[in-house]
Amino acid sequence: MGHRRWFKVHAEKWLRGSMRDTTSEIRGIWIDTLSLASDGFYGDEGIIQVAEGKGLADTQIARIFNIPASQWQQAKQFFLANDMLRCSGENVLEVVNWKVYQSEYQRQKQYRDKEEKPF
Numbered sequence: 001m002g003h004r005r006w007f008k009v010h011a012e013k014w015l016r017g018s019m020r021d022t023t024s025e026i027r028g029i030w031i032d033t034l035s036l037a038s039d040g041f042y043g044d045e046g047i048i049q050v051a052e053g054k055g056l057a058d059t060q061i062a063r064i065f066n067i068p069a070s071q072w073q074q075a076k077q078f079f080l081a082n083d084m085l086r087c088s089g090e091n092v093l094e095v096v097n098w099k100v101y102q103s104e105y106q107r108q109k110q111y112r113d114k115e116e117k118p119f
Contacts, residue, residue: 007038008100022078029075030084032065037095046098055091 009031019027037046042056042064049055056064062072076093079085086094 007034025071026075026078029065029067029072030079033079033085033093034095036061036064037093037098046095048093049089053089053092055089055093057091
C-alpha cells in the first residue's frame with residue numbers, strides 16, 4: 001500500500017454537482033470513502049482492501065467511519081447503484097474513476113520520486 005495522504009476534490013463540482021441532490025450523510029460518507037481509498041493503510045489507488053482480494057467487512061468500515069453499520073450499508077448500496085463504487089472478491093471496494101480524483105498526484109509523482117532518491 002502507498003502513502004498518499006490526500007485526494008483531489010473539485011470545489012465547483014462538489015458544491016454544484018449531482019452529489020448536492022443526496023443527503024448530507026451520503027455526501028459525508030462519500031468523502032470518508034475517498035479518504036479510506038487513499039489512506040495507504042486500507043486503501044491505495046482507489047481500492048479498499050486489507051490484503052489482495054480481501055476487503056473489509058461492512059461492520060469494520062462502519063466502525064472506521066464511526067457510523068451505524070446500517071448507515072454504511074445504505075450508502076454503499078447507493079454508491080454501487082450509481083457506479084461510484086465497484087465490489088469484487090471478498091468485499092474489495094474500488095472507487096470508479098479513481099484517476100479523476102488523483103490526476104494531479106500522478107502528474108507530479110515523477111518529480112516527487114526524483115526528490116526522494118539520493119544523488
